[in-house]
Amino acid sequence: MTIEKLFIKNRKNQNVRVCIDAPIPGEMNPQKGLAFIMPGLGAHHNKLRFRSMAKILTLHGYVVISFDPTNSVGESDGNYADATFTNYYEDLEDVISWAKENLSNESSSLYMEPFILVGHSLGGMGVTLYTEKYPERVKALAPLSATISGKLSIEARPKEEIEKWRTLGYQEKVRRSNGQVNKLKWSHMEDRLKYDNLVNAQNIKIPVLMVVGENDPVTPPKHQQLLFDALGTAENKKELHVVKNADHEASSEESLPQVLDIFEKWLCKVA
Secondary structure (H helix, E strand, C coil): CEEEEEEEECCCCCEEEEEEECCCCCCCCCCCEEEEEECCCCCCCCCHHHHHHHHHHHHCCEEEEEECCCCCCCCCCCCHHHCCHHHHHHHHHHHHHHHHHHCECCCCECCCCCEEEEEECHHHHHHHHHHHHCHHHEEEEEEECCCCEHHHHHHCCCHHHHHHHHHHCEEEEECCCCCCEEEEECHHHHHHCCCECCCCHHHCCCCEEEEEECCCCCCCHHHHHHHHHHCCCCHHHEEEEEECCCCCCCCCCCHHHHHHHHHHHHHHHHC
């Protein structure tokens, strides 16, 4: 149940759209925990995947905070052309800091640590980096079809695509939903190259769920395996699922129910 949608300010004084979902009063009491959901590049919190995961989390007693990063296609400020992993990650930190400061009072507190982090694609890279930096704050981590590093991002793409992007200074992408053409500057990839989740993956020792499509060309299963193997998490506390016939989005009528089923079964173990 969505209890509030609002805008908050990030460190650059930009508006960030935040959505708070909570269990239906009386069905889950007291609150079991808190979770944050972070979309990927060119995505927003209202996509079916994220709304479905928020619903699953609330049914298990979690308050869920999802948000639209700036410089994306959601309701937050900024231009998609200027999107960087740095600005995505900073928004994640700012949303969590805002929640800690504003969702606690003398009578009740929706903010709870440690919390669950869920992210898809570039959002998966963001929540993984946050966990590497602040492992004591995170209860469990679900990086789905996660970007692993800037270097691997380049390796996953055809050389011709990368060279064209670098030469032109921007890349054009057509949105599936409405056919809109969005441009993304090459500076995005230059910024992404500064990051590598493999470097400090051993810092992560909590339960981890990784899910990727069998036919994902952007964050392929072999890249997910690298992160999976590098995690400091015990073998019996980490999972890597490859969804058959699924692409990077894994949002088809066949794929999405599988992803949600995997997610809920994992959450039951975490809870």
